[in-house]
Amino acid sequence: MGRTFTSFEAGERTYPVLSASQRDQLNRIAPSIDGALRYFPCCVRLRVGQLVDRVYLVEAQSYISVWGVWPDQDAHKHEVKIEDVVEIFESPTRMPVNFANELYRAGESGMGYTVFTMRFRDGSEHAVATGNAIDFVPFPAGQTAADIIEVVPHHGHARAVDSTQPYYWCIYGSVKPHAA
Numbered sequence: 001m002g003r004t005f006t007s008f009e010a011g012e013r014t015y016p017v018l019s020a021s022q023r024d025q026l027n028r029i030a031p032s033i034d035g036a037l038r039y040f041p042c043c044v045r046l047r048v049g050q051l052v053d054r055v056y057l058v059e060a061q062s063y064i065s066v067w068g069v070w071p072d073q074d075a076h077k078h079e080v081k082i083e084d085v086v087e088i089f090e091s092p093t094r095m096p097v098n099f100a101n102e103l104y105r106a107g108e109s110g111m112g113y114t115v116f117t118m119r120f121r122d123g124s125e126h127a128v129a130t131g132n133a134i135d136f137v138p139f140p141a142g143q144t145a146a147d148i149i150e151v152v153p154h155h156g157h158a159r160a161v162d163s164t165q166p167y168y169w170c171i172y173g174s175v176k177p178h179a180a
Contacts, residue, residue, distance in 0.1 A: 015060050022085065037062045054165060055170050079170070117156040118139075
C-alpha cells in the first residue's frame, strides 16, 4: 500500500519592516544565534496596551529559511503582528544569551527536540525537554534565569520536564524571491 504525499510550499511573504523606533529598541537586545538565524527574545507592548512576554522577533527571510512554514500555517505556533507592536524590550524570562547560544551551538538532541540540564547557584539541577527554540523554558520554583550557572546540552533525558512555556513569533521584513 503506497502513500501519497502532497507537496507543500510556504510561499513568499512581505511583512512590514521595523520602524526606526522599533529598530532602535531591537538593537538594544542581544540576539540568540542559531546558525544564520538571529532570535531576539523579547517582551512587547501592543497598541492596545497589553504586554506580551516570550516573543521571538525574527527577520522573515531567516525565519522561513530555518522553519519552513509561516507561523499562521502551523497550528502549534502563535504569532504577534509587528504592526501591532509599539514597544520592544528584552524579555525578563529569557535564558541568558550566553547559555542559549551554547545550547544552539550544541544542536538538537534528536529530530525536532532539545534536552538539556540547567545547574543553579544553590547546587540544584533542572532538566528540560523542548523544541528547537530554547530561549523560553520553565524554571523550577524559586529559580530564575539569573540563578543559572551552567547548562549541559543533551543531558537529563530520563528526568527532563517538557517545556510548556507558550511563546510567540513576530516576523518582520520581506522574503527574497526564489531564483528561477
